[in-house]
Amino acid sequence: MSPRSNISARFDTAPDPLDGRVPPGPIDSKWTDHKFDMRLVNPANKRKFEIIVVGSGLAGASAAASLGELGYKVTLLTFHDSPRRAHSIAAQGGINAAKNYKNDGDSVHRLFYDTVKGGDYRSREANVHRLAEVSVDIIDQCAAQGVPFAREYGGLLDNRSFGGAQVSRTFYARGQTGQQLLLGAYSALMRQVHLGSVKLYRRTEMLELVLHDGRATGVVARDLVTGEIRSFSGHAVVLATGGYGNVFYLSTNAKASNASATWRAHRKGALFANPCFTQIHPTCIPASDEFQSKLTLMSESLRNDGRVWVPKELDDTRTADLVPESERDYFLERRYPAFGNLVPRDVASRAIKREVDAGRGVGPIKNGVYLDFAESIERLGPKAVEERYSNLFEMYERITDENPQNTPMRIYPAVHYTMGGLWVDYDLMSNLPGLFVLGEANFSDHGANRLGASALMQGLADGYFVLPYTIGNYLAPLLGAAPVSTDDTVFAEAESTVRDEIKRYLSTNGTHSVDWFHRELGKIVWDNCGMARSTETLEKALTEIPPLREQFHNDVKVLGDNESMNQSLEKAGRVSDFLEFGELMCLDALHREESCGGHFRVEHQTEDGEALRDDENFAYAGAWEFNGVGAPPTLHKEPLEFENVHLAQRSYK
Amino acid sequence: MHLKLRVWRQAGPTATGAFESYDMPEVSAEMSFLELIDELNEKLIEANKEPVAFDHDCREGICGSCSMMINGQAHGPSRGTATCQLFLRKFVDGSEITVEPWRAGAFPVIRDLSTDRTALDHIIESGGFISAPTGSAPDANLILVPKEVADAAMDAAACIGCGACVAACPNSAAQLFTAAKVAHLNLLPQGQPERWNRVQNMVDTMESYFGSCTNHGECEKACPKEISIDFIALLNKDYLKAQWKNRKLESQRG
Numbered sequence A: 001m002s003p004r005s006n007i008s009a010r011f012d013t014a015p016d017p018l019d020g021r022v023p024p025g026p027i028d029s030k031w032t033d034h035k036f037d038m039r040l041v042n043p044a045n046k047r048k049f050e051i052i053v054v055g056s057g058l059a060g061a062s063a064a065a066s067l068g069e070l071g072y073k074v075t076l077l078t079f080h081d082s083p084r085r086a087h088s089i090a091a092q093g094g095i096n097a098a099k100n101y102k103n104d105g106d107s108v109h110r111l112f113y114d115t116v117k118g119g120d121y122r123s124r125e126a127n128v129h130r131l132a133e134v135s136v137d138i139i140d141q142c143a144a145q146g147v148p149f150a151r152e153y154g155g156l157l158d159n160r161s162f163g164g165a166q167v168s169r170t171f172y173a174r175g176q177t178g179q180q181l182l183l184g185a186y187s188a189l190m191r192q193v194h195l196g197s198v199k200l201y202r203r204t205e206m207l208e209l210v211l212h213d214g215r216a217t218g219v220v221a222r223d224l225v226t227g228e229i230r231s232f233s234g235h236a237v238v239l240a241t242g243g244y245g246n247v248f249y250l251s252t253n254a255k256a257s258n259a260s261a262t263w264r265a266h267r268k269g270a271l272f273a274n275p276c277f278t279q280i281h282p283t284c285i286p287a288s289d290e291f292q293s294k295l296t297l298m299s300e301s302l303r304n305d306g307r308v309w310v311p312k313e314l315d316d317t318r319t320a321d322l323v324p325e326s327e328r329d330y331f332l333e334r335r336y337p338a339f340g341n342l343v344p345r346d347v348a349s350r351a352i353k354r355e356v357d358a359g360r361g362v363g364p365i366k367n368g369v370y371l372d373f374a375e376s377i378e379r380l381g382p383k384a385v386e387e388r389y390s391n392l393f394e395m396y397e398r399i400t401d402e403n404p405q406n407t408p409m410r411i412y413p414a415v416h417y418t419m420g421g422l423w424v425d426y427d428l429m430s431n432l433p434g435l436f437v438l439g440e441a442n443f444s445d446h447g448a449n450r451l452g453a454s455a456l457m458q459g460l461a462d463g464y465f466v467l468p469y470t471i472g473n474y475l476a477p478l479l480g481a482a483p484v485s486t487d488d489t490v491f492a493e494a495e496s497t498v499r500d501e502i503k504r505y506l507s508t509n510g511t512h513s514v515d516w517f518h519r520e521l522g523k524i525v526w527d528n529c530g531m532a533r534s535t536e537t538l539e540k541a542l543t544e545i546p547p548l549r550e551q552f553h554n555d556v557k558v559l560g561d562n563e564s565m566n567q568s569l570e571k572a573g574r575v576s577d578f579l580e581f582g583e584l585m586c587l588d589a590l591h592r593e594e595s596c597g598g599h600f601r602v603e604h605q606t607e608d609g610e611a612l613r614d615d616e617n618f619a620y621a622g623a624w625e626f627n628g629v630g631a632p633p634t635l636h637k638e639p640l641e642f643e644n645v646h647l648a649q650r651s652y653k
Numbered sequence B: 001m002h003l004k005l006r007v008w009r010q011a012g013p014t015a016t017g018a019f020e021s022y023d024m025p026e027v028s029a030e031m032s033f034l035e036l037i038d039e040l041n042e043k044l045i046e047a048n049k050e051p052v053a054f055d056h057d058c059r060e061g062i063c064g065s066c067s068m069m070i071n072g073q074a075h076g077p078s079r080g081t082a083t084c085q086l087f088l089r090k091f092v093d094g095s096e097i098t099v100e101p102w103r104a105g106a107f108p109v110i111r112d113l114s115t116d117r118t119a120l121d122h123i124i125e126s127g128g129f130i131s132a133p134t135g136s137a138p139d140a141n142l143i144l145v146p147k148e149v150a151d152a153a154m155d156a157a158a159c160i161g162c163g164a165c166v167a168a169c170p171n172s173a174a175q176l177f178t179a180a181k182v183a184h185l186n187l188l189p190q191g192q193p194e195r196w197n198r199v200q201n202m203v204d205t206m207e208s209y210f211g212s213c214t215n216h217g218e219c220e221k222a223c224p225k226e227i228s229i230d231f232i233a234l235l236n237k238d239y240l241k242a243q244w245k246n247r248k249l250e251s252q253r254g
């Protein structure tokens, strides 16, 4: 029996392939032609349309601002106390764009090619090409907004290189690129708020998606200060609610990042694609202890000037300075001479794990490898290195009490980004008409692995340059139709679902805190569905998650009431959703009998331990349909065709 | 290590608050300050007491959510450090630590240590932007920005909007916050067309929510990003100039 057969009871497969609705024509004119072919809403009619945007990160803020500028009536919800606090603020390294300002051979086609290859051939070519095309406009847009990108002495924009690329196409603002890009989008957004085209609801968390006749027509949300449950109605709903990395409990994501908005849309029928495609980032500060609440990323840009090594000896207890050059193994340079320390994240992460598992780890609990700047400091001088990385070095020193100028950093991989997300078509619309999904929340552009500096690019591409066009195509035929009234029964039902759920949490009176359950779930998925996965570990996770979920519902302790700020109550809903989502993620990982990008199945590897894809059987996006909690979901396959980038085993040697 | 905490507890915006004391007999020096509060909350929940509400998110000093007065200092004793980046190794074993929310009229307490800082958003709304509607931008390299200028703008733009400057100021003024945004945009060539309106509108909005600056300089010391108080001088200069600038003749330099 093939190993696949014993999981067949866990899900059904839909007979018909899923259609990504990619426009016809050659890859480099699809988007241009499509823009021309799409229906338009004339300026005077735009104000007759109401759009609900959930999320104020790069994707949501840029979308809401752009839609407001166009004249639509926008409602923006965020659970943060200000749009500027969204998780995007923490991105450090930079944003890619095919500007070719460095004259080093970059082009839209190369960025497209690198992204498809970097994604290990599990993304939709047409989307990726569009992303590469609009990347250049993003930089123009952000520079015009006053984003203080790094400059050269002549006043031109500076670039650096980033993992997975052999050209310098990354734009940056010190180590705070995400902050500056988000503040740019936030300022554009606040301008629209001031002008009245965007109505902003802070500390307001979406808890249900509302459908009417199969179309997305609104959301139900809770005011996190007063507990008021409220309905919002519109002609379309846009989710830009970020990724699900916190299912692992420990990750580099902000503490509040969660999957509830997308999961609740999934429960209402939106397909969830490729949940097992999660990215582990190679350069994070190793965890120190149980109480650890979060892992801290050290930007990938450090790999430009830092060299990764471990002592050749097993269980070497000498400090770094006592290990002579000849006894160090610069294993990334050795294994991948062409890319060296700049191999993509998944490749670097697994190589690091291999060294640590083999017993060559460094640090007090031997759970890291060195990232050493000595050679760069010698080559460029301490001042130049300081200039490039000062805030990262500071951050590192604050946490570990060690200065990377003198002692090499210690790093270890951590969960960082999630490529999977709600399934969307070429227009970024989910299978539910009127529900659009942007940024990390969708599954669209990164396949099985995202290249560094490409998430910021995608979030802003979606929000500034894709959705403002494609949403018009959806709205145009709806002209004249009023949004469904919030007095309609569909809203009343959704509101009562939310109220019942809240009542349930508050009356369970169990023994464990919400965080306790979150940590337990995190351990299960990290140990069994983390950097390396196997039939055995995934089966284990799939038997452990349902009882934990049941225990949660019988034994969680949420104190306080609904009518005031109650952070345990907020977390309860999010963890409840993670307990359902985690199961789907493991199932997706189990069903995908291949290794690709961030999804590494130990059964499927080459002789030297690289990911082994199975293009014949798995060159598809796997989009799951919800059939009830614990019930077998239905798998819809969107076949992926590679007409412009030839399928090949990735090699960074 | 052993720490004693005195934490401000307040059930809601209109409730009266009070300090409560908690004993934390065994905590690790490697813990961050927020992890200490996490631990306290777990203990409270275990004892059927409501956990302490506090704002936090990134836990790496960039989102500006965390906001605690620690022993009377905004973000605690370390310079250039947000509460989330403060580690217990900075405290003396056995000491008592007082934790309060930001105290400022413009930042009403929502619950315990969480306050409403929307007033800062209103300042940005009134002018903290460059009007560049999506799609209207020229090629980025057409706008040259001297490196020194870009660097200075970045120094100002590093503000995380936490409000520590307001909390530390005896007058609860928001001058440093406002100055940081004005300087970031007014230094850049892209920011010139709206320069005078920007500073005027932002200062006027600021004054409708916050107290006035009397140059105490506490803000700079409290700022987790060490934003320089020099930007306030720049703000004042631009604000003054904005009063008499003939904006129609602005292009006539010299």
Ligand SMILES: Cc1cc2nc3c(=O)[nH]c(=O)nc-3n(C[C@H](O)[C@H](O)[C@H](O)COP(=O)(O)OP(=O)(O)OC[C@H]3O[C@@H](n4cnc5c(N)ncnc54)[C@H](O)[C@@H]3O)c2cc1C
Pocket (backbone or CB within 6 Å): A054, A055, A056, A057, A058, A059, A060, A077, A078, A079, A080, A083, A085, A086, A087, A088, A089, A090, A091, A092, A093, A094, A095, A177, A178, A204, A205, A206, A207, A240, A241, A242, A243, A252, A253, A254, A257, A258, A260, A261, A297, A416, A417, A438, A439, A440, A441, A452, A453, A454, A455, A456, A457, A459
């Ligand atoms: C430490 C770190 C460094 C990174 N560095 C880089 C980098 O250098 N380059 C790069 O390209 N990428 C980087 N990334 C990835 C990148 O930052 C993210 O993928 C990207 O910012 C996600 O943006 P987003 O707009 O999709 O979502 P987010 O920024 O996560 O925003 C989500 C928004 O949705 C809101 N929200 C969510 N759920 C709800 C709900 N139910 N109700 C109401 N509101 C809700 C939140 O309030 C928030 O406003 C980094 C990520 C991390 C963790």
Ligand code: FES
Pocket (backbone or CB within 6 Å): B055, B056, B057, B058, B059, B060, B061, B062, B063, B064, B065, B066, B082, B083, B084, B085, B160
């Ligand atoms: S939690 Fe984000 S700055 Fe402290």
